[in-house]
Amino acid sequence: MENRCRLLLEVATAVCEALGSDRVSVRISPVNEFNDMRDSDPQTTFNHIAATLSPLNLTYLHVVEVNMAGESSAECDMRQIRDRFAGPYIANGGYDKARANEAIADGRADAVSFGVPFIANPDLVARFHLDAPINGADPDTFYGGDEKGYTDYPFLDEAE
Numbered sequence: 001m002e003n004r005c006r007l008l009l010e011v012a013t014a015v016c017e018a019l020g021s022d023r024v025s026v027r028i029s030p031v032n033e034f035n036d037m038r039d040s041d042p043q044t045t046f047n048h049i050a051a052t053l054s055p056l057n058l059t060y061l062h063v064v065e066v067n068m069a070g071e072s073s074a075e076c077d078m079r080q081i082r083d084r085f086a087g088p089y090i091a092n093g094g095y096d097k098a099r100a101n102e103a104i105a106d107g108r109a110d111a112v113s114f115g116v117p118f119i120a121n122p123d124l125v126a127r128f129h130l131d132a133p134i135n136g137a138d139p140d141t142f143y144g145g146d147e148k149g150y151t152d153y154p155f156l157d158e159a160e
Contacts, residue, residue: 001048009052016056026053027062030081031073042076050084061085062113066093070116079108097128123155132156 008026016024030039030046039045053061065078070093072078082089091100091109100112118124120137127134141149 001044004045005049005052008049012053012056012058016058021057022059024056025059025062027064028081029064030076030078032064032067034068042073043080046076046081047084050081054084054086058087060088060090060110062090062092064092070094082108096134097131119150120153122153127156130156 012024012026028046028049030042050061061081063078063081066072072094078091088110090111090113091103092113092115095103095112095114096117100109100114103109103112114124116137117134119142120135121127124134126132135153137153138149144150
């Protein structure tokens with residue numbers, strides 16, 4: 001396991017030494033497969049990574065808890081990863097306001113980040129504050145070559 005995680009841990013350690021751990025964070029994606037790349041035992045691998053990163057006193061560990069399709073996996077219990085990292089844990093992937101608040105309230109996360117919802121809702125914070133409707137994102141425009149799907153979603157006051 002040490003060899004499988006060596007590059008990440010050596011780089012994180014070197015960057016912490018150079019910049020200070022208060023300026024370093026790590027993002028991991030335990031269940032995100034891409035093409036034919038996947039971890040044969042993500043629970044063991046990412047439990048080890050979290051436990052080994054913990055003593056570095058990183059600013060936070062940012063964990064993408066879903067795969068590219070936005071689905072979680074029974075192969076990996078994110079709570080185990082969270083429990084092995086002593087610093088702030090930021091969860092990401094498939095969260096809405098209610099689930100995010102629940103994850104923070106029960107200690108599964110210290111914070112939750114939002115990616116796709118921000119693409120479709122440039123005013124996401126205001127929408128959450130007002131419990132306003134959320135625009136759905138159009139995945140067909142992701143990774144495109146122009147502004148479509150990135151700068152043309154309406155703000156709340158434009159949608160009324």
